[in-house]
Amino acid sequence: MALRVVSQRAVTSLAQGVRGLSTGHQNNSKVAVLGAAGGIGQPLSLLLKQSPLVTQLSLFDIVNTPGVAADLSHIETPAKVTGHVGNDQLIDALKGCDVVVIPAGVPRKPGMTRDDLFNTNASIVRDLVQGCAKACPKAILCIISNPVNSTVPIASEVLKKNGVYDPKRVFGVSTLDVVRANTFVGEAKGFDPTKVNVPEIGRAHV
Numbered sequence: 001m002a003l004r005v006v007s008q009r010a011v012t013s014l015a016q017g018v019r020g021l022s023t024g025h026q027n028n029s030k031v032a033v034l035g036a037a038g039g040i041g042q043p044l045s046l047l048l049k050q051s052p053l054v055t056q057l058s059l060f061d062i063v064n065t066p067g068v069a070a071d072l073s074h075i076e077t078p079a080k081v082t083g084h085v086g087n088d089q090l091i092d093a094l095k096g097c098d099v100v101v102i103p104a105g106v107p108r109k110p111g112m113t114r115d116d117l118f119n120t121n122a123s124i125v126r127d128l129v130q131g132c133a134k135a136c137p138k139a140i141l142c143i144i145s146n147p148v149n150s151t152v153p154i155a156s157e158v159l160k161k162n163g164v165y166d167p168k169r170v171f172g173v174s175t176l177d178v179v180r181a182n183t184f185v186g187e188a189k190g191f192d193p194t195k196v197n198v199p200e201i202g203r204a205h206v
Contacts, residue, residue: 030056032097032136034090034128035104036083037061037068040144040176044103049075060084060093061104090128094135101173102128102155105145114147121145122154129155130162137164141171148172174200 031048035041036059048054049072057079059069069083084093094100105121108114125145132139137159145151152172159165178200186193 028055029053029099030058030097031099031101032058032060032093032139034060034093034100034102035145037064038103039107040103042068044101045072046075048101049079049081050077051079052077054079056096057081058084058093058097060090062086087127090131091135094131094139097132097136097139099140099142100132100136101142101144103144104128105151108146118147118150121147121151125151126154126158129158133159133162133164137162138166138169140169142173143171144173144176148174 031054033041033045036045045059049057059065065085066083069081073081105124108117143152143155156170181198182196183193186196
């Protein structure tokens with residue numbers, strides 16, 4: 001299901017943030033995925049490894065990241081993959097990053113309210129962005145962790161407190177919702193989902 005949801009369209013939108021970062025004739029773009037061992041993080045990392053715009057891919061999570069990194073490193077693309085596990089390795093994972101993608105956190109489960117989801121994921125995003133403020137303050141942050149309309153403002157406040165906030169570098173990623181909507185509408189109406197385009201209005205973008 002995750003591979004279906006995290007489409008090439010999603011990685012293309014993230015990679016576009018990398019395109020303008022390299023100089024000269026040689027790309028030198030480092031991308032970190034925080035939450036790389038999760039259901040969204042793994043397929044997203046796979047797609048980023050396949051992007052010619054990424055030269056270094058840094059994978060971070062609290063468990064299992066070295067195994068994910070080892071598997072992805074076998075793919076025949078130039079990007080170098082490193083795996084980092086545990087909070088002690090967060091700063092090393094983030095050093096020199098141009099783009100940081102954050103799918104970390106827990107998904108909403110049956111019976112969970114938005115408050116429950118917020119209470120869990122807010123602190124996760126806060127701590128990860130604190131690391132970004134220290135290790136890569138000029139990186140573009142792409143936040144996927146839900147509820148996005150709450151986690152993006154939290155990230156922004158953390159950056160403001162550290163004196164490194166740039167509103168042009170903090171984004172809430174809604175591509176996953178658009179891809180899901182395109183798929184569901186296509187299935188419900190009998191359309192080819194690749195031909196369906198459901199725009200989303202009102203997602204967080206600070």
